[in-house]
Amino acid sequence: MNLASPDVASAKRSIQAIRAARLFDGDETVVDGDPTVVVEDGRIVSVRHDGAVPSGAELVDLGDATLLPGLVDAHVHLAFDGSADPVGALAARDDAQVLEGMRAAARTALAAGVTTVRDLGDRGYLGLRLREEFAHDPAAGPHLLTAGPPITVTRGHCWYLGGEADGVEGVREAVRAHAERGVDVIKIMASGGELTPGTHSHLSQYGLDELRAAVAEAHRLGLPITAHAHGGQAVADAVEAGVDSVEHCSFFTEDGVEAIPEIIERIARSGVVVSATLGVIPGGAVPPRIAARMAALTDLFGQIRKAGVTIVCGTDAGIGPPKPHDVLPHAVGMLVRMLGWPPADALRAVTSLPARLCRVDHRKGRLAPGMDADILAVAGDPLADPAALLDVRAVFRLGHRVR
Structure with missing residues (x-):
């Protein structure tokens, strides 16, 4: 390359x-x-x-x-290296090393035709430095949109990235601090996640009051806000709070997937966009507990699409070996083969639709x-x-x- x-x-x-x-x-x-x-x-x-x-x-x-x-990936993590232990690898590197890894990850994405990426979780706002570099030298990397450290409860999902905040006032203050640093989007962890021991994907981290406070503050400051939400209650609360999009939207239970039709209908009525986590390289080993749910997830996203919800692709690139930073083109094939989408619809899910979600559709x-x-x-x-x-x-x- x-x-x-x-x-x-x-x-x-x-x-x-x-x-x-x-x-x-x-x-x-x-x-x-x-x-x-x-x-x-x-x-x-x-x-x-x-x-x-x-x-x-x-x-x-x-x-x-x-x-x-050029393709638009609505959910990446440039600071994660795509190894078997991305969290441990990140902890072992200083900021200069992390930033160099982020540069390399961004170049990998660009070489695959991913010309715009939305980074939904870095460490210490390093993405802002990279965004500035690429703005001055666009041939060096994709157009970068960044959330900085995701907002999460103390010791919550991805706490090690530096975005811990508790309670209504704590969340408001965190949103303001992110806005002052110049982020493009607010990311809040409504539920636990797969990369953080001690948290659980199916359980909520924030209640409706905290999510409403985050949404109100983000919108007051002119920023979109997206919620990481796996469990059904977290999805429901995020939508009720008025987020612009929901990441994953997987309706996880402790040991499976349970679609909740009334919440799916509420998503459709509200106009909230679902950023579906898709894209795995051939032969990439998906974690067993996720692999066991793939059939149920396929059915779930069929229901979400049938309800009229706008779905875009966000790969979560960087979180493990199946998801290198150039994985987005594989997501299009998954939409066609697994979910039965027409190819044109699948291509829109990685071009014009995520550009609109990311508020760059006047350019991208x-x-x-x-x-x-x-x-x-x-x-x-x-x-x-x-x-x-x-x-x-x-x-x-x-x-x-x-x-």
């Missing part, structure tokens, strides 16, 4: 015409017949359907490939005039076979070719 250096990237300021055999615009349109995306100064200025190249433009002809918007998630030139080109046709996403031919970040 050879990412463009700053000097090379800054030199590429001319008009480009990026042409391929097919194009999916991230919304509804599929174009055959040599569509061409015209790019100037990092933005898309036009999408041509006639294969014509504007005078003076540099032609990048990718042949039998499909152009798509579609190939259209005025959008950032974050572009993925893959061999073949992912609308016929999602595995085509794994055969990357080119990646552009703000018009800079990084692969």
Whole structure:
């Protein structure tokens, strides 16, 4: 993988015409017949359907490939290294080492065509430093949105990241502190989780009062808020509190999955987005207690989709060997094979829909005039076979070719 250096990237300021055999615009349109995306100064200025190249433009002809918007992963953890013990590995590294690992993880994602990532839990706000680096050198990594340390109860899920807060006033103060640091989104742990001994995924950590306080403060400060919620009660309370999205939404019980139809209907009525945790590399060993629930989870998300809930993909990349930071393309195949989604719907779940959730849909998630030139080109046709996403031919970040 050879990412463009700053000097090379800054030199590429001319008009480009990026042409391929097919194009999916991230919304509804599929174009055959040599569509061409015209790019100037990092933005898309036009999408041509006639294969014509504007005078003076540099032609990048990718042949039998499909152009798509750069992918958007709505849930990653760049600070976790994807090892068998990501928490222990993180604890063993100082901030400089963690930051270097985060840079490498971000480059891995970008090389796979993931041009926007939402980091929902780092240590000590290190993601803010990385966000600044990539803003000055977009060829070095994806567009980064960051939550900082997730807000959690004392010794709660992911407490070791530094976001402990208790009670209504403690939660309000934590949201304010995150906003003052400049985060893009608030992440709150409504339930326990799989990576923290002493917590339990099916049990709530915060009650409705604390969640309402967090939501009110985040929205007062102009920030979206998402809730990590596995158990049914945690999901119900998060939705009732008015969060913008729910991570996982798995309706875990102590030993299984129990869909609660009235809560699913409430999610649909409220417009809350579900960020489904999908994406595993082939041969990746899912923890046994999760593997045992896969059939029930498949049925659950069928019910959630049937109810009309908007579902986007968030991989939780970094939390273990099955989930490296370039795992998002595999999530599309899972949506098609396991959940029976049409490929176009699955592609929207990793492009335009998460861009809207992340409040960057004015710039990301579609190939259209005025959008950032974050572009993925893959061999073949992912609308016929999602595995085509794994055969990357080119990646552009703000018009800079990084692969």
